[in-house]
Amino acid sequence: MTDSATSSNPTIVLAGATGDLGLRIARHLVQRGAAVRALVRPSNTSPAVASPRELGVEVVEVDFNSVAALQQACTGAACVVSALSGLREVIVDAQKRLLDAAVAAGVPRFIPSDYCIDYTKLPAGSNRNLDLRREFSQRLDQTPIQATSVLNGMFTDLLTGQAPVILFSPKRVVYWGSADQPLDFTTIENTAEFTAAAALDPTTPRYLRVAGEVATVRGLQAAASAATRQPFRLLWAGSVGVLGAMSKIAKALTPKNDDVFPPWQGMQYLHNMFTGKPKLAPLDNARYPEIRWTSVQEVLATRPAA
Known part of the structure; x- marks a missing residue:
């Protein structure tokens, strides 16, 4: 060395x-x-x-x-x-x-x-x-x-299936709280x-x-519809407080293990995002202008058709 x-x-x-x-x-x-x-x-x-x-x-x-x-x-x-x-x-x-x-x-x-x-x-x-x-x-x-x-923010890649937000089979975008809350994806x-x-x-x-794209749930709906060329609808699952309570219940019912990302951890992450508290600002995307940021729609378009 x-x-x-x-x-x-x-x-x-x-x-x-x-x-x-x-x-x-x-x-x-x-x-x-x-x-x-x-x-x-x-x-x-x-x-x-x-x-x-x-x-x-x-x-x-x-x-x-x-x-x-x-x-x-x-x-x-x-x-x-x-x-x-x-x-x-x-x-x-x-x-x-x-x-x-x-x-x-x-x-x-x-x-x-x-x-x-x-x-x-x-x-x-x-x-x-x-x-x-x-x-x-x-x-x-x-x-x-x-x-x-x-x-x-959240890895945009998770929207193709791992994060329970964009449901491709029923063509729904699930959310808690406001459909207009800005969310960060990269x-x-x-x-x-x-x-x-x-x-x-x-x-x-x-x-x-940094955020490759700042999108609301309505923005995710539009991106999913454009990427799949099929109409997606919104599905309100309750208030942000409901999601927070669900994550606590899921954690309490989950046996102790060494999983880094158990389901309740993902629920905690989504709860954090939908509260708006951890919104990234100001963004430093322009610091390295040679980087081309990939949009949510581009990522969703790469998902294999069901």
């Missing part, structure tokens, strides 16, 4: 490069001329480990439980980017060790694994996964490293491209907020 933090091809250390978002970040970093060093656990025998190597990424096996080992792996980097996914042992504990290692190695910048709605505007206890990100951000702000969080690809640009930009602020 060489010290290239000040060269024309800065080294970016990336944790989580074997995941969907992380691999896309790696690809965009390589396309932008960065030398990418992906950190993977020695026990990771997944075929996904081969994917970063195919991009020309340096893959380094490292013990994520050892700050000393992580410090060595971070040496010479211009920025550490985390795309890790998990619960407390990952988002808080593993990221803390990665952060401590970056600080000890003298890395100037750190991008945590946020990639979500604006949790800084939400009350504690309203969303388990975002509470963990808030907790880590408090630790991050106590260090001398320059931190930047990328906030992107594709995984756009989020990765923006994050790569931010990782190579030494002037980034503490938070960067």
Whole structure:
């Protein structure tokens, strides 16, 4: 490993490069001329480990439980980017060790694994996964490293089936509260491209907020109708309070497990969005003008016909 933090091809250390978002970040970093060093656990025998190597990424096996080992792996980097996914042992504990290692190695910048709605505007206890990100951000702000969080709303890709909002078979768009509440959506690809640009930009602020499209439920209805060339109708499922109560009941009835995204977590996320509290503003979409933002309609049009 060489010290290239000040060269024309800065080294970016990336944790989580074997995941969907992380691999896309790696690809965009390589396309932008960065030398990418992906950190993977020695026990990771997944075929996904081969994917970063195919991009020309340096893959380094490292013990994520050892700050000393992580410090060595971070040496010479211009920025550490985390795309890790998990619960407390990952988002808080593993990221803390990665952060401590970056600080000890003298890395100037750190991008945590946020990639979500604006949790800084939400009350504690309203969303388990975002509470963990808030907790880590408090630790991050106590260090001398320059931190930047990328906030992107909901991944637009989830609207093709995983998020129970656009129902393709009955041709309905389900919502709670107001059909005119603005909601933030950004594709995984756009989020990765923006994050790569931010990782190579030494002037980034503490938070960067982007939305590939800001759409109301009526906007989602229009996008679904245009993408499928079939009329979609709105289906009001109740007030925002009803959705909040439903998420609490679903959580109470769900056995304890290690799922990162159980159904009730998705309900919490939708509840947060429909309250309007975590709406992203101001948006930083124009910061890197070369990025072309993908619309909701474009994403829905790629969904295979039923």
